[in-house]
Amino acid sequence: MSDWIDLQLAHSLTPVPAPEDLWARIQAPPIRSRRPIAIRWAVPAAVAACVMVVLARPVHEDRVFASSDPATVAEFMAHRPVKSPPIVRSESGPTCLPCHAL
Secondary structure, eight states: OOHHHHHHHHTTOOOOOOOOOOOHHSSSSOOOOOHHHHHHHHHHHHHHHHHHHHHSOOSSOOEEOOOOOOHHHHHHHOOOOOOOEEEEEESSSOTTTOOOOO
């Protein structure tokens, strides 16, 4: 290394006296900082509010099922014993409308 770097390191790495109460602070038990009461109650209240919003949303009964796959239609109809939504022909795939009237 160069002499200049050696001088800088020698100056920067000289021994420094420790503070008088350093060993007492090391031996003392850690100080627990408590969060303010507003923060401790705000998080559970926000979670509860989110759960209530999700559970209170209306259920739409007028959902429309769209599929061109006969197996998917059969499976859907098997799980709807009482009332099923109207089936709409999907424009994305082939259809069997000429063969079957839905």
